[in-house]
Amino acid sequence: xxxVLQAAAIPSTLVPAALLAAALVPAALLTTACVTPSPTxxxxxxxVEAEAILFDHHREVPRExxxxxxxxxxxxxxxxxxxxxxxxxxxxxxxxxxxxxxxFFAQEMSHAAGWAVDDYVRGRREDYPPHxxxxxxxxxxxxxxxxxxxxxxxxxRFRYIDMNHDPSRFHYMLQMMARESDTTAIxxxxxxxxxxxxxxxxxxxxxxxxxxKREESLLREExxxxxxxxxxxxxxxxxxxxxxxxRWSDAERESIMIDLTTRLLEEARGTGAIAAVNVGMFHxxxxxxxxxxxxxLGEYLARHPGLTGGEEGLYSLAxxxxxxxxxxxxxxxxxxxxxxxxxxxxxxxxxxIAEVARSHRADRSSxxxxxxxxxxxxxxxxxxxxxxxxxxxxxxxxxxxxxFDGYLVYPEISVLESIxxxx
Numbered sequence: 279x280x281x282v283l284q285a286a287a288i289p290s291t292l293v294p295a296a297l298l299a300a301a302l303v304p305a306a307l308l309t310t311a312c313v314t315p316s317p318t319x320x321x322x323x324x325x326v327e328a329e330a331i332l333f334d335h336h337r338e339v340p341r342e343x344x345x346x347x348x349x350x351x352x353x354x355x356x357x358x359x360x361x362x363x364x365x366x367x368x369x370x371x372x373x374x375x376x377x378x379x380x381x382f383f384a385q386e387m388s389h390a391a392g393w394a395v396d397d398y399v400r401g402r403r404e405d406y407p408p409h410x411x412x413x414x415x416x417x418x419x420x421x422x423x424x425x426x427x428x429x430x431x432x433x434x435r436f437r438y439i440d441m442n443h444d445p446s447r448f449h450y451m452l453q454m455m456a457r458e459s460d461t462t463a464i465x466x467x468x469x470x471x472x473x474x475x476x477x478x479x480x481x482x483x484x485x486x487x488x489x490x491k492r493e494e495s496l497l498r499e500e501x502x503x504x505x506x507x508x509x510x511x512x513x514x515x516x517x518x519x520x521x522x523x524x525r526w527s528d529a530e531r532e533s534i535m536i537d538l539t540t541r542l543l544e545e546a547r548g549t550g551a552i553a554a555v556n557v558g559m560f561h562x563x564x565x566x567x568x569x570x571x572x573x574x575l576g577e578y579l580a581r582h583p584g585l586t587g588g589e590e591g592l593y594s595l596a597x598x599x600x601x602x603x604x605x606x607x608x609x610x611x612x613x614x615x616x617x618x619x620x621x622x623x624x625x626x627x628x629x630x631i632a633e634v635a636r637s638h639r640a641d642r643s644s645x646x647x648x649x650x651x652x653x654x655x656x657x658x659x660x661x662x663x664x665x666x667x668x669x670x671x672x673x674x675x676x677x678x679x680x681x682f683d684g685y686l687v688y689p690e691i692s693v694l695e696s697i698x699x700x701x
Contacts, residue, residue: 316625316663316664316665316666316675317660317663317665318625319624319625319630321660322625322627322630322660322665323630323633323634325658325660325661326627326630326631326634326654327634329654329655329658330631330634330635330652330653330654331343331652331653331654332634332635332638332650332651332652333650333651333653334648334650334651335363335367335650335651335688335689336366338370339367339370339371339374340653342653342655343371343653343684343686344371344374344375344378346593346655346684347371347375347552347593347595348375348378348379348552349590350552350586350587350590350591350592350593351543351546351547351552351553351586351587351588351591351592352543352546352552352553352555352579352585352586352587352591352592352593353375353552353553353554353555353592353593353595354555354557354561354562354575354576354579354592354593354594354595355368355554355555355556355557355562355595355597356557356558356559356560356561356562356563356576356594356595356596356597356682357556357557357558357559357597358559358597358598358599358604358669358670358691359558359604359605359608360413360604360605360608360693360694360697361597361599361604361688361691361692361693361694362416362691362692362693362694362695363599363688363690363691363692364597364688364691365416365417365694366416367651367686367688368417368554368556369416369417369420369421369424371554372421372424372434372554373424375552375554376424376432376434378552379550379551379552380434380551380552380553380554381432381433381434381435381546381549381551381552381553382434382435382437382542382545382546382551382552382553382554383417383421383434383435383436383437383553383554383555383556384436384437384438384439384538384539384542384553384554384555384556385414385417385436385437385438385439385556386439386440386535386556386557386558386561387410387413387414387438387439387440388438388440388441388442388443388444388447388448389438389439389440389441389442389511389512389515389519389534389538390438390442390447390448390450390451390452390512390515390516391406391407391409391410391438391447391451392436392437392438392439393451393455393508393512394406394407394451394454395407395410395414395418395436395438396435396436396437398418398422399418399421399422399425399433399434399435399436400422400425400430400433400434400435400436401422401425401426401430401433406418407447407450407451407454409447409450411696412608412696412697412700413608413694413696413697414696415696416694416695416696418436421434421436437538437542438538439534439535439538439539439542439555439557440531440534440535440538441515441518441519441522441531441534441535442515442516442519443519443523445474445475445479445516445519445520445523446474448474448512448516448519449470449474451512452469452470452512453470455505455508455509455512456470459501459505460500460501460502460505461501461505461509467482467485467486468482468485469482469483469485469486475523480520483513483516483517483520484517486513487513487514487516487517490506490509490510490513491510494506494510497509515534515538518530518534519534522534528569528570528572529570529572529573532561532572532573532574532575535557535561535575536573536575536578539555539575539579540585542555543585543586544585547585547587555575557575559596559597559598559669560574561574561575561576562574562575562576562594562595562596562682563576563577563594563681563682564576564577564579564580564592564594564680564681564682564683565577565580565677565680565681567674567676567677567681568674568676576594579592580592592683593683593684594682594683594684595682595683595684595685595686596669596681596682596684596685596686597685597686597687597688598628598669598670598685598687598688598691599616599670599687599688599689599690599691600618600619600620600628600631600632600635600649600687600688600689600690601615601616601617601618601619601620601632601689601690601691602615602616602688602690602691602692603615603616603691603692603693604616604670604691604693605693605697608697611701613693616670616671616691617668617670617671618632619631619632619668620632620633620636622666622668622673623666623673625665625666626665626666626667626668626673627665627666627667627678628667628668628669628673628687629668631652631654631685631687632687634652635649635650635651635652635687635689636649638650648689649689649690650689651686651687651688651689652685652686652687653684653685653686653687654684654685654687655683655684656678656679656682656683656684656685657679657683658679661677661678661679662677662679662680663677664676664677665677665678
């Protein structure tokens with residue numbers, strides 16, 4: 279707008295007629311067509327005050343959140359990674375949604391171990407691979423306990439939907455599969471005696487993948503459909519993962535997550551069940567405002583409503599903390615402070631949410647006063663306008679209601695206890 283007004287001030291002898299005419303387009307028309315100014319801090323606060331649901335995340339799941347999610351078929355949980363409060367709250371949320379039809383929970387974790395973790399969570403085995411405990415111990419154990427007294431068909435199923443980042447994890451799981459099933463004769467081959475990541479390993483991996491695919495009918499009859507399905511999918515995902523590990527591609531990695539999620543949703547659709555999919559916040563975006571320039575999982579699901587039970591079948595919920603500490607990688611041993619939301623610039627949506635939460639503390643006069651968590655549904659028209667927001671470190675400008683359907687904001691976040699125990 280400023281450039282147009284400046285152009286209008288230039289003498290007409292120096293400006294072509296067409297450009298001068300464009301410069302004189304009424305300001306109101308230009309504002310409507312090209313510029314949607316950010317709402318004022320007072321307007322944002324007014325709407326947040328009216329729409330925010332405040333609650334104690336250590337003890338409860340707000341009824342409004344349960345009712346909102348219970349009408350959906352697919353729930354994307356866009357997390358800030360490695361957060362203890364998040365895993366504890368998500369377990370509570372899944373328990374509340376179970377009577378409403380929640381039967382599937384998927385996690386952004388290397389695919390190879392998924393079958394064994396699912397068996398453990400559903401009470402079909404007594405242990406699970408030790409390497410997944412660092413990140414997933416809490417909710418694996420909590421969901422197994424929840425499932426314990428449920429009929430088998432009502433138990434929550436647990437799936438992994440990411441590529442295999444470490445080839446040794448797949449190698450370990452293939453050995454476990456050979457020990458525990460009738461697949462021993464099939465996979466007691468060159469692959470198990472090669473070193474993961476070597477050219478010999480990649481060649482043996484491809485050979486076994488091709489054999490299992492080629493001999494489908496024979497193998498299904500010999501080892502049964504359950505183990506055949508596990509073996510074939512495990513080999514497929516490892517072949518695709520190996521290619522990405524050789525030459526990294528965000529898009530190819532995302533395609534694995536999309537494909538595994540699609541298979542999960544097709545299974546859930548067959549039973550009419552609700553599925554919750556926990557991924558990093560970038561993956562959960564319904565419209566990209568963060569990250570690399572490929573289609574993210576949330577964007578894909580938003581474009582394919584047939585997978586989610588219709589246009590209103592998907593709900594993407596972003597989780598972050600007003601302050602606290604976090605890790606950039608699970609290998610880090612030095613937590614970094616999260617920039618407090620209250621220190622963001624005036625008008626930043628994260629700051630406004632934190633201000634509203636802080637103003638409703640149970641006892642504002644006490645230094646021990648507890649700030650509530652906030653659930654904010656983003657269906658209000660205000661959230662279809664671009665505004666500043668900061669989830670963890672770097673602020674950005676986004677249209678909140680296009681990027682996500684809602685926010686769940688913890689007053690403070692801390693590093694997973696299972697990671698701390700490794701230190």
